[in-house]
Amino acid sequence: MAAANPSLPRVAPPPPPRKVEWGRARAALRRLIDDPERTEQVFELIDALAGNAGERLFQRFLREPDAAGLLARKPSLLAALSDLSALEQLPGDSLGRCYARFMREADLSAEGLVEASEEGGRERGEPLDADRTWFYERLRDMHDLWHVVTGYGRDVAGEAALLAFTYAQTRNRGIGAIVLAAIAKGPKSLDLAWPRYLLRAWRRGHRAVLLAAAAWEDLLALPLEEARRRLGVAPPEVAHPGGILVAEDDALRAAAP
Numbered sequence: 001m002a003a004a005n006p007s008l009p010r011v012a013p014p015p016p017p018r019k020v021e022w023g024r025a026r027a028a029l030r031r032l033i034d035d036p037e038r039t040e041q042v043f044e045l046i047d048a049l050a051g052n053a054g055e056r057l058f059q060r061f062l063r064e065p066d067a068a069g070l071l072a073r074k075p076s077l078l079a080a081l082s083d084l085s086a087l088e089q090l091p092g093d094s095l096g097r098c099y100a101r102f103m104r105e106a107d108l109s110a111e112g113l114v115e116a117s118e119e120g121g122r123e124r125g126e127p128l129d130a131d132r133t134w135f136y137e138r139l140r141d142m143h144d145l146w147h148v149v150t151g152y153g154r155d156v157a158g159e160a161a162l163l164a165f166t167y168a169q170t171r172n173r174g175i176g177a178i179v180l181a182a183i184a185k186g187p188k189s190l191d192l193a194w195p196r197y198l199l200r201a202w203r204r205g206h207r208a209v210l211l212a213a214a215a216w217e218d219l220l221a222l223p224l225e226e227a228r229r230r231l232g233v234a235p236p237e238v239a240h241p242g243g244i245l246v247a248e249d250d251a252l253r254a255a256a257p
Contacts, residue, residue: 008068012129014055024048025174029181042178049174057170057212058135064213074134077141080217081110087220095227096220099148106154113143139170139212146211149228150204151236157247160186161201168205169212197245204239208232 025048032041061067081087087100103109128136150165152158160182167175179198186194209232219227228235236244 008062008071011062011071011131014059015128015132017052018050018055020051020173021048025177029177045178046172046174049177050172053170053172053174054136055132057139057172058132060210061135061213064210066213066215070213070215071131071134074130075215075217077138077216078110078114080220081141081145090221091223093223093225094221095145095148095224098224099145099220102148103144108144110141110144113140135212142211142216145216148224149211149231149233150201150239151244152201153244153246155246157197157245161198161245164198164201165205168202169208169210197240200240204234207234 025045028041028044028048031038032045035041081099084100084103087096090096090100127133146166147154147158147162150162152162152165160179163175163182164179166172167179179202183195183198188194209230211231211233214231219230222230225235
């Protein structure tokens with residue numbers, strides 16, 4: 001086990017262990033299969049199967065060198081990402097400018113992810129302390145930044161690949177369940193091209209630093225390639241020598257939310 005971070009401020013003790021909610025997970029999965037566009041059901045499924053994955057991730061975060069500074073400041077990543085006009089003033093090859101372009105082209109907003117998570121996520125049970133609340137909200141707000149850093153798109157193949165990457169980072173069994181469903185329902189071939197593609201995405205996430213502990217606000221003005229280097233995220237052409245898969249065919253449409 002890694003040593004504790006001696007520079008950390010006092011953090012509240014862990015909340016009571018959470019149980020896996022199998023019934024809630026099955027109901028969310030059925031709703032998601034019936035309508036893959038219901039993004040809130042992805043959050044519902046992940047939260048129902050999470051158990052203590054969130055707390056384990058938080059404890060990993062606490063051991064990171066930047067954790068003390070981030071907890072002391074508690075910067076609002078949502079605020080930084082919501083101002084697309086300001087991000088569009090950054091250099092053209094910067095992470096922030098690429099993120100703004102991604103959001104504009106997809107007609108997305110950082111607030112939209114908040115709304116989806118509130119509909120289907122962890123908005124129940126005992127309230128968490130301020131440190132954990134900030135951490136989980138920040139983790140939620142990173143999602144589309146991870147799209148940009150990895151290069152995985154919002155098509156079904158891109159979402160499945162990002163989930164495989166995210167599972168390696170978070171070890172959340174709810175995310176893992178969705179990845180397994182994507183493999184099972186995806187295209188079949190003798191060379192196992194689809195599972196191997198997702199395995200590459202998982203390996204990419206496994207080799208990266210803990211993105212949940214990154215000071216993203218300091219990375220937004222950097223060139224995207226430099227941000228990738230600092231995060232340990234292999235460039236797309238290295239992680240996927242055959243290219244990033246972009247697919248909207250019927251088989252893959254059923255494979256990812």
